[in-house]
Amino acid sequence: MAKSHNQKAKILFLEQMLRGTGEERAVTMQEILTTLMEHGIPAERKSIYDDIEALRAFGMDVRFRRGRPGGYYLWGNTPKAQQVQKEGLPEEGGPEERPEFTRREPKDKEKKMRLLCSKSIEEQVKAYFGSAGKYKEKEPGYFTVTAAFLSDPQFYGWLTAMGTEVHILKPRKLAQSYREYLKTLAREYKQLNG
Numbered sequence: 001m002a003k004s005h006n007q008k009a010k011i012l013f014l015e016q017m018l019r020g021t022g023e024e025r026a027v028t029m030q031e032i033l034t035t036l037m038e039h040g041i042p043a044e045r046k047s048i049y050d051d052i053e054a055l056r057a058f059g060m061d062v063r064f065r066r067g068r069p070g071g072y073y074l075w076g077n078t079p080k081a082q083q084v085q086k087e088g089l090p091e092e093g094g095p096e097e098r099p100e101f102t103r104r105e106p107k108d109k110e111k112k113m114r115l116l117c118s119k120s121i122e123e124q125v126k127a128y129f130g131s132a133g134k135y136k137e138k139e140p141g142y143f144t145v146t147a148a149f150l151s152d153p154q155f156y157g158w159l160t161a162m163g164t165e166v167h168i169l170k171p172r173k174l175a176q177s178y179r180e181y182l183k184t185l186a187r188e189y190k191q192l193n194g
Helices: 003-008 010-019 029-038 045-057 080-087 119-132 153-165 172-193
Strands: 062-065 071-074 112-118 134-137 142-148 166-170
Touching: 010 029, 010 045, 010 071, 010 153, 029 045, 029 071, 045 062, 045 172, 112 119, 112 153, 119 142, 119 153, 153 166, 153 172, 166 172
Parallel strands: none
Antiparallel strands: 062 071, 112 142, 112 166, 134 142
């Protein structure tokens, strides 16, 4: 994946990291930079400060704790991984089993979503959805995946990272919701660069 493409997903990776924090667990600036670099996203401290401010403007209550262990955390949040461990549910697997995903219970025909994906990212798509997805070959170079309906920032972050290689076919409401999410992020950045 090209660096410039990954740069667009930086704030979404940051949001995902922060959702794994809480009053009991903070993430340091070095952990943020290291994790981003592992995903091929070089970043400077100043850009992270700007991204944190954008997330605050978007409504996330991100706070900083001094001392050891210090770092950034999401106020009032109990990381979902901790909640799941307490409940005895698995931490790994497809989106159906991953604690970081919040599934909406849609009505009737919306219980599933279908995505059109390029064959060039088949490995990433199958790693993401695992056995929870149903895969079907389409025209040359493409396939579809049908999976449980997801509508949350983590899923949107994954979609953003996939760029134009993945398109939402159904339901239409999911495509509209994703489009609004991207518009909101773009507005936040436009205000920052004003």
